[in-house]
Amino acid sequence: EVRLVESGGGLVKPGGSLRLSCAAAGFNSSNAWMSWVRQAPGKGLEWVGRIKSKTDGETTDFAAPVKGRFTISRDDSKNTLYLHMNSLKTEDTGVYYCATGIFRYFVWSTWGQGALVTVSS
Amino acid sequence: DIQMTQSPSSLSASVGDRVTISCQASQDISNYLNWYQQKPGKAPKLLIYDASNVETGVPSRFSGSGSGTDFTFTISSLQPEDFATYYCQQYDNLPLTFGGGTKVEIK
Numbered sequence: 001e002v003r004l005v006e007s008g009g010g011l012v013k014p015g016g017s018l019r020l021s022c023a024a025a026g027f028n029s030s031n032a033w034m035s036w037v038r039q040a041p042g043k044g045l046e047w048v049g050r051i052k053s054k055t056d057g058e059t060t061d062f063a064a065p066v067k068g069r070f071t072i073s074r075d076d077s078k079n080t081l082y083l084h085m086n087s088l089k090t091e092d093t094g095v096y097y098c099a100t101g102i103f104r105y106f107v108w109s110t111w112g113q114g115a116l117v118t119v120s121s
Numbered sequence: 122d123i124q125m126t127q128s129p130s131s132l133s134a135s136v137g138d139r140v141t142i143s144c145q146a147s148q149d150i151s152n153y154l155n156w157y158q159q160k161p162g163k164a165p166k167l168l169i170y171d172a173s174n175v176e177t178g179v180p181s182r183f184s185g186s187g188s189g190t191d192f193t194f195t196i197s198s199l200q201p202e203d204f205a206t207y208y209c210q211q212y213d214n215l216p217l218t219f220g221g222g223t224k225v226e227i228k
Contacts, residue, residue: 106153106217108157108165113164
């Protein structure tokens with residue numbers, strides 16, 4: 001079964017940092033482009049960023065609200081994706097999903113269960 | 122950035138009804154459009170990709186059409202398990218953007 005399992009969510013103070021992990025199971029994620037999508041409480045979906053596969057250069061791109069504060073990395077030996085969040089703001093509060101289409105770059109057929117990030121003093 | 126305008130933002134319908142949701146892009150996105158279903162507390166689920174292709178395993182009562190700037194998502198006969206929020210998403214250009222969502226509720 002193809003699965004993504006997220007971990008690392010929690011409560012953090014404004015200005016703090018947090019790292020989310022997304023472990024892939026049931027497929028080799030090394031060739032997949034991986035994305036992060038978030039959802040603020042009671043709101044819609046917002047794309048956060050994407051990392052290409054190693055063979056495509058591991059290039060990352062981000063949405064404007066997180067650019068310069070968030071980074072994405074991957075450890076293909078562990079089949080794991082990471083979202084590094086720095087200088088967190090209260091408006092970063094929400095559920096964070098990792099998603100992939102495996103070989104379909106932006107057609108997200110597989111999603112994690114979501115990790116709740118709460119930024120509050 | 123490409124703006125995705127989805128309408129209506131909510132609707133009430135009965136089991137067996139035909140439901141149609143619209144999504145309009147602020148510029149031509151060809152057919153680079155997906156539709157997702159999301160139920161409370163759950164991750165989104167891909168239903169339609171490339172505007173009109175039904176994802177494997179998704180019931181045939183779900184369909185999509187359109188290209189360019191105007192797109193339509195249809196449920197031909199609403200079932201109890203279809204009450205959820207639906208989102209369109211464009212992937213023609215970064216940043217990837219979603220419509221605001223349409224909440225389908227029970228009448």
